[in-house]
Amino acid sequence: MALALARYLVRAQRRATPFGLFSGVATLRFDTVAAVVPAGQSAIRVRPDASWLASLIARLEVEPDVRRRLPVQANNLALVNGPRIVVARRPHASARTESTSVRSTAAVRLAVSLARSPLPWAELLDAVAAAFPGFPRASADTMVAGLVDHGVLISALRPPSTCTDPIRHVLDTLDAAFDGDPEGQRALRVELRSLHGRLGGTRPASATYLRGLADRMRSVAPANQPLAVDLQLADQVALPEQVAAEIAASVEVLRRLTPDPAGRPEWRVYRARFVDRYGMTAVVPLARLVDPLVGLGVPEHFGALGNAPAAPLSGRDERLLAMAQQAVIDGVREVVLDDAAVEWLAGAGRVIGPVSPHVDVSAEVRAVSLEALTQGRFTVALTGMGRSAMATSGRFLDGLPYADRELMCREFARLPVAVDGAMPVQLSFPPRKLHSQNVLSSRQVLPWLVSLAEHRPVAENVIGLDDLGVTAGRDRLVLVSMSRRRVVEPTVAHAAAVHTMPLLGRFLLELPRATDARLKPFDWGAASCLPFRPALRYGRVLLAAARWRVDPAALPGADASDGEWLTAWEALRTRLRLPAWVQVGNGDQRLRLRLDQSMDRALLRAHLDASAGPVTVVDAASPKDFGWLSGRAHEIVVPVASTVAPAAAPAAVTARGAWPPPAPPEPIMPGASGLLSASVAVDPSTMELVLARELPALFADWPEPPLWWFVRMRRPTPQLRLRLHTDDYGDAAVRVGRWVGGLRQQRLAGDWSLDTYQPESGRYGCGTALAAAEKLFAADSTAALAQLVALPESGINRQALTALSMVDLTASMLGSRTDGCEWLVARPEQTGQAPVQRDVLRQAVTLDPSELPEPIQHAWRERSRAAARYVAELSAVAGPLTPASVLASLMHLHVVRALGPDEDAEQLTYRLARHVALAAVRRRVRAKGASR
Structure with a gap:
């Protein structure tokens, strides 16, 4: 208990993670002079917790008089898999079930088909009853209720992730359902209106008020914690424009130093596979592409468990190892990089991919006073990088003052795109874990939407999944709206980790930037295993703090006395030359500790004892470093947009001809047509002998030689790929088999097979x-x-x-x-x-x-x-x-x-x-x- 309280205390005092009442949010502007001006009392913004909301909606969906009035819509992520319809993750569900499924009966298929767009429950029952006269209406109602419960259908009560006022959404849905019937669910609607008046907006913080509100909410729907709270700070903060310039420069440096200058290797392989199968001008329907049976599936790293296999040592790795070793020899904790050093680390001749159109940068600003900050005596310590300019700040927009919120929304809507003429699209989906909804809901800030596993009415600005295709650009893959003949660039207005996303959502989000130079906090690569890595500074930006790997095995175990452990720790600290302030943990679970305080050392010991391997200890700022902000821990979030001109739209979009182009033809299976495709294992050393002497002999005794062609292949194994047109597939297969048999007798060939033929219509x-x-x-x-x-x-x-x-x-x-x-x-x-x-x-x-x-x-x-x-x-x-x-x-x-x-x-x-x-x-x- 004491350690738990100590952790809470450290987090409350020293961590800037805006969630609950531990820390708050305020707008930041850049000016010529640094300033922090208190502008009143901080206030809280109270929202219903996602678990309470799910409990309320589940209660309403089982009420017969409610559900028969509700519109329902098919889950666009539900997939037919043989005799069943599978939902990988039930949207808005509190259960931890990985997937659920229902039998794909004729009645179920009809219901799902009719509900592709929102359809009232009662109308759906009427349609099913009319199509299946022997199917009792009560049974049809039970079937539809089961489809809703399994997430195959989604009721209108479920708010989409762009809804930031969920109780208002539920009330509006109930009001529409009971239009003309003021007594329908009257008591609940009255209570929800009362609660709605007490939620949302901002007000001074009061524990008594919050407890009373939570009790009222529990009387409506059960939940352990019915409230989610954000804190809005009243401070007005201004930083010198030099800070913005330093951050912008650091993004360019990180782009040059990225270990993945042309994007993730798995995405490069995926693009190569795409071009190899479909060519540069095909537009492949999204659903077909990501289907692993008929398309390419998803990139390899989507299904990776744990860490990826170790990559071979690169030149960048070698240079970083040498630099870290030199720092140890020189006895320095920090290495200062200039442009020449950056160029040396990056390596000559590296091909760097396109520039991401925008990101956001999180950082600490370290200066002993506002005067020092204004005079340029500061350090910007980078702490994180978001995948888009609104990734970190998007979820806080509704908690900002109206004028600031509207200004940020306008700027976000004007963000640059990667491809000329592309449509900036906001991706909206429920996260895999219900509780994550509290931090992953954000208002719509982009003009277009792609909605996954949500109930969302059909609208001109909503792009359906069946309208999306994928084509190849010169250096990337792009999404295309088939009906609009325009490139689509999805992004999210929150900082969701990839494991919280639906698989298709992750695919849509990563694809537009898959071959961009990968922007992220500085990555030490193979040098991450070193016991010590120096801090890296560029100008006034700390790209990476100094860090040490501390092995718990080097210290006494959990059963050792405090004195014994402390003696060993102090010896280790002296040998490693650890600073007074350090940080341990990852992501938003970090603890900033003062090693001279006994409570902090106890927390460090607990952290080490609980670790299975070496722990990374990072040099951290002291309260003095935050003197300009009265010693308060903080992070600033700065959107950064590229000034590079967007790439040209792909040929499939801009070229002449009818639109949309024909979908790639279906693969031709062995025996399904008059085209025979065979692969014969032939060693490269004898390939030309087989081609020049033996291949002509194959067709010499045919009554009429067929149209045929060949290709030499090296991967996955050396082989001769032979294709021919024939009116008699069986006879042709026998002839080829006999020919290969003769080659085997001469040890000129190995195994052979009849293959599926993929017509290269896009090429x-x-x-x-x-x-x-x-x-x-x-x-x-x-x-x-x-x-x-x-x-x-x-x-x-x-x-x-x-x-x-x-x-x-x-x-x-x-x-x-x-x-x-x-x-x-x-x-x-x-x-x-x-x-x-x-x-x-x-x-x-x-x-x-x-x-x-x-x-x-x-x-x-x-x-x-x-x-x-x-x-x-x-x-x-x-x-x-x-x-x-x-x-x-x-x-x-x-x-x-x-x-x-x-x-x-x-x-x-x-x-x-x-x-x-x-x-x-x-x-x-x-x-x-x-x-x-």
Whole structure:
């Protein structure tokens, strides 16, 4: 008990976590002079606790005379899973059940379908009864009540997370339900109106008043703690504009020093998978994309349990380890960084992703007095960073004075976006834990909404999940509103941790910034394991405080006497050179302790004894450091917006053609059509033997050879992927199986399988365009085989020949060799590690295509005809795909067919093709000059 009281005392005096009466909120402005002006008495804002509200609503939903008048709406996160409809988390439920489900009967499916938009309970019963005459109305009522109880349907009594006056919401719903019936639930409505008058707003704090109000609320609905309280401070605080400038500069430094300069690796992998399957112009319906059975599911880290596997040691890690070790050698507790040091830590040549459009920064301001603060003698110690400019302050807006609140709402609505023309969207959902609703409700501040698992009437500014699709931009994935043909950028107006969000909510929130340079408090990476890490300062900003790892095993155990423990602790403190003030704990569970006080040492000992491993002890500010604020602990929250111009909208949104583009076609399952897709395990060392000698033999004895093409694959295992069109799938499968059997006898192949085929409509087009593209794939495969067969006797370097083939393919797609060469020259040169050998370059530039072996020339002519037909189909469709836009993918496929999947070889061959094009352009320019 004594330790618990001590913790409360320390939190009340030394922690700035605005919740309850321990700390309060006030607006902050920047000016030329620092000032703290008391402007009256602090006041409390009282709200109903989420658990009390849930108890009240649950009571009303089981009242027959109430529920039959309520509108209900289907939960848009409920999923059909075989014979059941599953709700992963029941919205607004106090139970800890992970998921719940109901049988997916015909009547249930009808009810859910009819309630896609709000529908009165009674009308829903009428519709179910009319559709199933043998189904008693009482049974239908029980069914609908069960759907509400399981969260499959959501009643209008449940306020959305953008509602900051929930009792008003419940009253309005009841008034609408009993319109024309003033006696309906009259006593309850009168009592709720009385309570509503005593809740909300602000008033001076009074324990007696709060206890009496809590007792009245318990008489309406049971709850252990029916009240949630926030404290509004009356102080008017101004900080020098220098503080804002330092914070803005620190955000840029943290962007340069981030360990994830191009976003989380898992999201980069996810984007690569997206582009690989769907291409750059497809718009994939959201529900289909996140379905792991038919789409890509969600990124890998969404399902990670515990810590991710350790990443290999990076150059950044090595530099941080060296810097920390140097600080120990020099005996310093703080390292001061300048721009050169920041550049060195970041590393040369790092590719940094896009800039996040806005964040918020939490910090302590340390100065001994207001005068010192005004004169620039201060330190800004960073304590946190929110994912958006309104992440931390959003939930406090309703507790601010009207003028301040309206000013902040206007500024939030004007925040920049990442993609030009994007719609700023506020994401609204009930958190996974009911109690979290107390801190995760925030008013609507953005013009558009996406609502998850909420009862929300249909409105023009509400974007439905079925209206959302995902497409690829140049360096990111973007959400798109299909009906509006605009990019959508969701964010939240609160600081919800990802584990409190629905899985789909997290996906929508992370996706728009997934490949941005990841902004977060300074991350020591692999150096986090060190027993000591120095403080890092940039200008007047403390990017990271000094910290020590203290192992409880180095101290006497819990059964040791206080004297024994204290003696050991003082010796350890002296050896580690710990300061007088430290901080332990994580997130909002931090304790700031004074090591010279016995009570604080007792708290530290309890914290160490309860820890399973080493504890991080962080250097902390003393009350003197907060002298400018009379020694009070605090955090300031500053929104920071980017001045970088937004990225261009993706091609799928801006390109010509009908909208929305066709959804990607369904995968073609083995045996479901006339397209056979087979994967044959072939070692890279024998791949070309199989292609040049054995593959032609597969089709030699067919009555009529099918249309076929191939691709060499390296991942997940080396294999030859073969695809063909046939009128007799079974016969084709038998022929391929016998062929693979012959290869196995020669030890040229291993296992094989018939695969699902994913048509790449987003990359090459749909319908007749995709059919023409597949004929081009076949012609290109034939050309690649002709090149392989001719190589041994031709004396031509394989990469030089492939480069010439790429130039020919470019010319075929763009209509002429002149246009093809100019396109290659205009594209940026790819950088590669290996230099281009002079003799290979000379051969590539001087080779005359008309002198190549006849089989190669013939194959190239056939490919040119196939390319012309494909170009005609693309032009007829008039969609976002053009001959130039698909060329890079076609060239990549040709290199993979001719040389195999080798990124270095591909870059080198592309550079050779560009040199061939440059030589051709120069010859043409010289010829024109001579003719004049």
